[in-house]
Amino acid sequence: MPGSGSCSLLGFAGRAPSGPSLILAGVAVSAIAAALLALALTLAPNPFALTEITFWLMGGLADRPLAQVALAAPAILLGGAILLSLGRGLDALSLGEDAASSLGVPVAGTLRLAAVGTALAVGVGAAVAGSIGFIGLVVPHLLRPWLGERPGALLPAAPLAGAILLLTADMLVRLAPLVLPLSTAPPVGVLTALLGAPFLVAVARRAAP
Amino acid sequence: MIGVTRLSAALGGRRVLHDVSLSAAGGELVALCGPNGAGKSTLLRALAGLLPETPPADPRRVAYLPQGARCAWALTVQEVAALGRIPHRDQAVTPVTTALRLCGIEALRMQRVDRISGGEARRAMLARIFATEPEVFLLDEPTADLDPAASHAIMRLLRATADAGRTVVVVLHALDLAVRYAHRMAVVAGGRVVADLPADQALPAAAAAFGLPYGVDPAPRLLPPAC
Numbered sequence: 001m002p003g004s005g006s007c008s009l010l011g012f013a014g015r016a017p018s019g020p021s022l023i024l025a026g027v028a029v030s031a032i033a034a035a036l037l038a039l040a041l042t043l044a045p046n047p048f049a050l051t052e053i054t055f056w057l058m059g060g061l062a063d064r065p066l067a068q069v070a071l072a073a074p075a076i077l078l079g080g081a082i083l084l085s086l087g088r089g090l091d092a093l094s095l096g097e098d099a100a101s102s103l104g105v106p107v108a109g110t111l112r113l114a115a116v117g118t119a120l121a122v123g124v125g126a127a128v129a130g131s132i133g134f135i136g137l138v139v140p141h142l143l144r145p146w147l148g149e150r151p152g153a154l155l156p157a158a159p160l161a162g163a164i165l166l167l168t169a170d171m172l173v174r175l176a177p178l179v180l181p182l183s184t185a186p187p188v189g190v191l192t193a194l195l196g197a198p199f200l201v202a203v204a205r206r207a208a209p
Numbered sequence: 210m211i212g213v214t215r216l217s218a219a220l221g222g223r224r225v226l227h228d229v230s231l232s233a234a235g236g237e238l239v240a241l242c243g244p245n246g247a248g249k250s251t252l253l254r255a256l257a258g259l260l261p262e263t264p265p266a267d268p269r270r271v272a273y274l275p276q277g278a279r280c281a282w283a284l285t286v287q288e289v290a291a292l293g294r295i296p297h298r299d300q301a302v303t304p305v306t307t308a309l310r311l312c313g314i315e316a317l318r319m320q321r322v323d324r325i326s327g328g329e330a331r332r333a334m335l336a337r338i339f340a341t342e343p344e345v346f347l348l349d350e351p352t353a354d355l356d357p358a359a360s361h362a363i364m365r366l367l368r369a370t371a372d373a374g375r376t377v378v379v380v381l382h383a384l385d386l387a388v389r390y391a392h393r394m395a396v397v398a399g400g401r402v403v404a405d406l407p408a409d410q411a412l413p414a415a416a417a418a419f420g421l422p423y424g425v426d427p428a429p430r431l432l433p434p435a436c
Contacts, residue, residue: 092295094281095337102257102275103295103341104268149282149321 059130059189061170072128079120080159082113087152090114094151132189134196135162135169141203166192210234211271211345211376213255218262225251227400233378233393235344238371240387240408241380243397243418249380250276250349252397256378257347268296272343276350276380278334280322286333287318293340308339311366327354335363345376352383361433364390384415389433 037057044050089110092100097107122136139162140154147153169192174185212232218225225248233239233256241249251260257273258266272293280289290305309315312332322330331354338346346367352360360383368390371377381387387394387408394411396404396418404414416423 088295088298091292094284095278095289095292095334096275096281098254098259098275099273099278101259101265102268102271102273103292105295148285148288150284150288151282 055187056130058187059126059132059192060173060187061129061166062174062185062188064128068128072124075120075124079117079122079124082117083121084155086110086114086117087155090151090155130187130189132166132192134192134200135166138196138199139165141199169195211256211266211347211378213252213263216255216262218251218255218260220251225400226255229255229400229402231256231395231402231405233345233376235374235376236371237393238368238377238379238391239393239395240391241378241395241397242382242384242387242411242415243403247397247418248400249397252402253347253349253378253380256345266345269341270343271345271347272338272341273347274334274338274349274351277353278349279330280334283321283323285318286314286320286322286325286329286336289322289333290318290336290340293337296341304342305336305340308336311339312336313362328356328359331355332359332363343375345378346370347378349380350382351379352381352386357431358434360386384412388412 041050041053044053089100089105089107092103092105093107093110095103100110101107126132136158139158142165143154143157143161147157166188170188173188173191176182177185210232212230214230214232216229217227229248229252231239231252241252243249253273254260255263256266257271258264259273284292287305287309290308291300293308294301294305306315309318312335314329314332314336317325317329317333320329322333325333331351335348335351338348348367351367352363355363364386367377367379371392379387379391381391388411389408391408394404394406394408394415395402396406396411396414398418403418404411406414413423
């Protein structure tokens with residue numbers, strides 16, 4: 001779903017999305033996704049399937065068999081390789097589309113590859129692990145003070161830092177029942193959203209002029 | 210050497226260039242002057258090969274600075290200048306250092322572009338062009354945010370670049386800078402090049418394009434710095 005989402009996002013926003021139109025397109029895509037989700041829930045054949053969907057939606061790494069990892073790995077690696085190859089193009093695009101094309105960067109192709117690479121890596125990852133939000137939004141902001149803001153420099157570092165952050169969060173939720181009065185470990189997606197959303201708000205407040 | 214011949218171009222369905230021909234040779238500094246909306250920027254983008262109607266230029270040979278160029282991320286001055294090496298696909302340090310020195314921002318090279326003044330950021334963008342070491346410089350209002358002294362410094366640098374054999378085409382609103390530093394002035398009005406003259410003879414045509422009277426004004430004004 002995130003895969004088709006990022007593709008339709010580009011479709012909605014047109015070739016040269018400005019900030020506001022991209023945000024509106026994001027709102028529209030997430031509304032469509034929510035509607036499709038509600039449809040899937042109502043079409044669930046039995047209560048067991050309903051529970052399965054709900055658990056998948058909460059997102060987590062627990063109880064995912066290696067077969068699912070093997071299923072997801074090729075697409076994630078391919079998507080990651082595509083994204084890693086875009087460093088120069090994304091660097092150039094920080095000067096705008098005109099300057100990027102004058103530097104010899106194929107702008108339309110770079111945007112399309114970025115959408116395809118993201119769709120492959122994130123879409124398949126979410127299909128296996130469910131929706132674990134905010135890791136991808138938070139990690140680049142955490143890294144910028146150390147690595148600078150050049151996209152090409154963040155590109156290889158962000159997935160590594162994201163993996164570290166996700167595994168840390170996963171360990172925390174699994175240890176939670178030991179110290180908190182919980183009968184089972186909460187889904188990791190709950191923790192990342194509870195911590196990630198306020199963090200993003202703080203980043204947005206600091207970025208505001 | 211760069212140019213377009215009998216080019217017509219449309220932008221969003223509206224024709225903005227009508228049968229325009231313009232060329233600039235090595236060793237020449239050509240200023241494009243004219244009213245807002247006359248088609249100067251479109252003509253410059255045509256020279257850069259950025260219009261659907263024009264074939265793309267070789268990015269190692271032709272460098273283009275868009276109007277109001279900004280950087281979406283807070284790169285350092287040096288990182289911005291180093292983007293000029295993208296067409297060469299190398300990380301050569303010397304051209305970047307030279308470019309920073311030419312643009313007078315060597316001391317700022319580790320500063321983030323969102324923490325320096327507008328004029329300094331403009332020079333960082335210009336350093337990106339110089340780092341490419343192109344044969345042809347296409348610059349859209351490179352002095353827009355600069356104070357008079359910095360404007361003269363940049364124009365003097367561009368003149369020296371042209372005199373060293375490069376081709377420089379600059380969109381300029383400051384006619385006094387155009388007259389003083391350019392070899393030629395092309396006056397653009399209504400999507401046409403209405404005059405293409407040695408810069409010191411082009412003022413009457415430019416005045417006509419702006420609809421302003423032309424004459425000698427003895428009011429005191431700032432003079433360029435002594436050499």
